[in-house]
Amino acid sequence: MQMLLSPSPPPAAAHLPAAAPAWTQPLRARRLAGVPQASASAEFPGFVPDGAQMPPGRRRRRSVAGIDQDELLDPEALADPDSSFFEINGVRLHHKVCSHEDEDSSSDQSSDATVSEAGRSRIGLPILLLHGFGASVFSWSRVMRPLARIAAAKVLAFDRPAFGLTSRASWSGDDSKPLNPYSMAFSVMATLAFIDYLGAEKAVLVGHSAGCLVAVDAYFEAPERVAALVLVAPAIFAPRKGVKDSATGEQEAQKQNVPNxxxxxxxxxxxxxxxxxxxxxxxxxxxxxxxxxxxxxxxxLYVKALVAFLRSSLGAMLVRWVMDKFGILGVRNAWYDPSKVTDHVIQGYTKPLRSRGWETALLEHTISMIIDSASATRVPVSKRLSEISCPVLVVTGDTDRIVPAWNAERVAHAIPGARFEVIKGCGHLPQEERPEEFLSVVERFLRTVFGTPNERVFQAAV
Structure with missing residues (x-):
């Protein structure tokens, strides 16, 4: 049995350290020289140190459309000098107001040549501007002051909840809040509240894209408060014209052949x-x-499953990915000539991405649209267009890639007495891409509807 046991090492070898592998010798030498052990990761290519132990400059920073997501701020901290906030049901709505009495036009980026001397005569009706999906007050910045001079009244634009610099309110289906701030009903209520805010009995509502839905719904809610509607690139599905059933005659003929x-x-x-x-x-x-x-x-069941997904962490990741990959691309595609989209425009559209909670608010707005569209009791706006009786102007760009011009024309045909105008060489944003032509079209419409009899005759002749 003793021969099966491994022999004991020689006495001298018992006190010697085990020989170190050759590849560890440089590492041992560096440790003896006082090099921090964290630098040993360079010796192990597969080793990834904990993010908390990494130097701040080496941490991977999150970015969406070029906006750092690790340094988000409250919306009010991003406000401009001419910004204001108006609270409704606990939501602080960011808005801007331009008055016809303002003399300082140094910040006006549009041409004043579009405002004629005839345009300086008084219309006296305030104008409310309603932006589209993903936009904000910024999309009206080139036309607000000229519109105030045309109307000889105040012009107000506000950011609907989930957009711009309006506060991001928390909301869930079982919340105790009286009204979902991201719903269409809230936007309509805010629109009518801003008419009161301006001290007016009625106003002209100018909606762009999805903002047209808010304008039309506000009209149906309180038609006596809306003097006229201007629908720019309306994101409203227009109904097709009714076609008589060709089979009706054949059925009648068959009935006549049946003995009775x-x-x-x-x-x-x-x-x-x-x-x-x-x-x-x-x-x-x-x-x-x-x-x-x-x-x-x-x-x-489908709606419930979709809502649950959007409210999960995966939904937030998805919306950040979509905005990062397609946000700026969507802005460029909205223009007839994408090469003319300046850095100023990109910064204006991406600025709200610096607001804390922007992705959650955008998801809640999307959820609200899904629930509204799935409602069996809600009548689509497209089926009520024939009920509109106030003056209406529909404006579109001839090369709109988002809402085709033919759809805008169908909307105009569905509204009794509506006027239809097409701006050449223009995409989805006439008020930004062709502000001079846009102002000319709107001014002509307002002069025709609200001007003096002489002005109406002149505009009809033009």
């Missing part, structure tokens, strides 16, 4: 066939009702 002699007794075949048809109709009605119930249940 009440005195002639029905045959046995006729009685059996008539009963069979009634049974089939009854079964078809039951199947149709079952399908409607199943469809409503599936739609409800």
């Amino acid at each position: 002699d009440e005195n002639s007794p029905p045959t046995l075949f006729a009685r059996i066939w008539g009963g069979f048809l009634k049974l089939c109709k009854h079964i078809a009605g039951l199947v149709s009702k079952m399908m409607m119930v199943i469809r409503d249940v599936l739609r409800s």
Whole structure:
């Protein structure tokens, strides 16, 4: 048995340290020289140190559309010198007001040549500007002051909740707040509140893209408060014209060929066939009702699942990724000539991404739109366009890639008496890309509707 045991080492070898591998010798030498052990990661290419131990300059910073997401601020901290805030139901709405009495035009970026001497005569109606999805007060910056001079009244633009510098309110489905701040109903209420804020009985509402939905809904909520509507590139699905059923005539002809002699007794075949048809109709009605119930249940489950996903951390990651990859690209595609989109424009659209909680607010706004569209009780705006009776102007760019010009024309045709104007060489943002032409079109419309009789005759002649 002793021969199976490993022999004990020589006495001298028992006191010697084990020989170190050759690749550890440089590391041992550096440790002896006082080099911090954290630098040993250079010796192990697969080793990743904890982010908390990394120097601040080496940490990976999050960025969305070029905006650092590690240094977000409250929206009010990003306000401009001419910014104001108006609180409604705990939401502080960012807005700007231009008055026709303002003499300082040094910050006006648009040409005053569009405001003619005739345009300086008094219309006296304030104008409210409603931006589209992903935009803000910034999108009206080139036309606010000229519009105030044209109307000889105040012009107000505000950021709807989830956009611009309006405060990001917390909201969930079971919240105790009286109204979802990201809903269409809240935007309508805010629009009417701003008319009161200006001390006016009624105002002209100018909506752009999705802002047109707010303008039209505000009209349906309180038509007596809306003097006129200007719908710019309206993101409203226009209904197609009704087409008569060509089969109606054939059906009438078939009815005429069926004998209808009440005195002639029905045959046995006729009685059996008539009963069979009634049974089939009854079964078809039951199947149709079952399908409607199943469809409503599936739609409800789908909406609930989608809302749960959007409110998860994955939803926040998704919206940040989308804004990072397509945010600036979307702005460029909204122009007829993307090469003319300046850094000033990009900065204006990406500035709200510096607001704390912007992604959560944007998701809640999207959720609100999904719930509204899935509502069985809400009548789509497109089906009520024929009910509008106030003066309406529809404006579009001839090369709009987001809301095609043909859809805007269909919206104009669906509204009784609406005027339709196309701006050449223009995309989805006429008020930014072609401010002079946009102001000219709006001024001509306002002169025709609200001007003196002489001005109306002049504009009709033009």
